[in-house]
Amino acid sequence: MLDFNPHKTNCTSCAACYSICPIHCISMEKDAEGFMYPYASDTCIHCGLCEEICPAVHHTHQEESFDQQCFAATHKDSNIWQRSTSGGAFASICEAWSDQDTMIVGAAWDGLRVHHITVIGASNILPLHKSKYIASDIEDTFIQIREYLELGKKVVFSGTPCQVAGLHAFLQNxxxxxxxxxxxxxxxxSPDVFAECVKQISKQFGKEVTHYEFRAKPSQIHEENYISKIQSGNSKLYITNDPYIQLFLKQDCLRPSCGANCMYRVKKRPSDITIADFKGLHQIFPELVGNKHNYSTIVFNTPKGASLLPKLQQNMHMLPCSIDDIIRFNPLFGQQTKASEHRDSFFAEFTKHPAKAIEMFTTPYLPLKRRLRTRIYYFLPAWLQKRLYNLACLIKKSNK
Ligand SMILES: Cc1cc2nc3c(=O)[nH]c(=O)nc-3n(C[C@H](O)[C@H](O)[C@H](O)COP(=O)(O)OP(=O)(O)OC[C@H]3O[C@@H](n4cnc5c(N)ncnc54)[C@H](O)[C@@H]3O)c2cc1C
Incomplete structure (x- = not known):
């Protein structure tokens, strides 16, 4: 049986053990930091299945040897691009793989928490769009996926690399x-840190926040940004310097198995396709300076993933690039990060005085209007943006 006092740096909460247990004696419970971990009740029959499949115990890599194919891509449909985080790769992959019966599984908001849900058909993926930078609960979706596959139907599963590894471990075949x-x-x-940040923002906003969107794309702002859209009923506000995002980017509020301890930042990914923001777009494709849309990275890791290329090309503008381009500008593809020096002191304070911890470790949010300079830049014609961009590069070089 699994050690249910897990080393927190290993357990990713993939929920493979919870899903496989034949007598449902494993539950996922929250610790003081707000992260879920599995626990077995006294009814456990010690069958050993949970340990046999746990990806943290038996870490396996992609077995297929395949020359990964990489692209920068953005959706041709502006509406789909607008509701996606980067270039709309996820939507396009769903369109390319699915028929109207296909089950699509991904992370959706449930109020201000995040969990995995299933929808049927690519036309119903709206709740799955957009990155939610909070741990998402798998709940019973692995079990639903197995039942659907057993009926001979198609499934798309989208999640973190550790969730994909958990699904493969659970399905086995x-x-x-x-x-x-x-x-x-x-x-x-941490979902609890996010909830506390929302409480503080609600106080500053003067209304209870009911909806949240990370990486919002308010009209005419097309850069890769960390603008959040907060909503209370019909009132909405775009904010920069989002306190939760500050903690997230500094890695102060990450799950212990993430960042420096992540076992999945490897070139051979557990998935058929890896998507991401496309970083270094203008350095790799200077002809795209002034382009109004941000792009996704798409990496085909298996022949199954690569078989979608012709269909993706119908929906997306796709530019081939090398895996080295991806690794150079987006090193998290294959590299762990240094742990945050402040994580332990942040959580030590957070578990005692949540509001004080947020106050101590972040600065208050700013409404978007302070970033007028960026907004003006994106209103300029492409040729002028290109000139300004080149000038900024020259100034940066001469300052080095
Ligand atoms: C927690 C997290 C960390 C990320 N870190 C990076 C990074 O460091 N560098 C980088 O280049 N890109 C990162 N991304 C990916 C990036 O934010 C975009 O999701 C990606 O570029 C795809 O954009 P899109 O336009 O194709 O997708 P969208 O249409 O916006 O779709 C987003 C997809 O992400 C899934 N998803 C959203 N939130 C979660 C969640 N909490 N858990 C599991 N799945 C989720 C949804 O199910 C959906 O499939 C991260 C995403 C998440 C959720």
Missing amino acids: KWPNLLTVDFICHGTG
């Missing part, structure tokens, strides 16, 4: 009808 999509992952943050 290879399923030709299953397509898995992961992303280059910074890590997932």
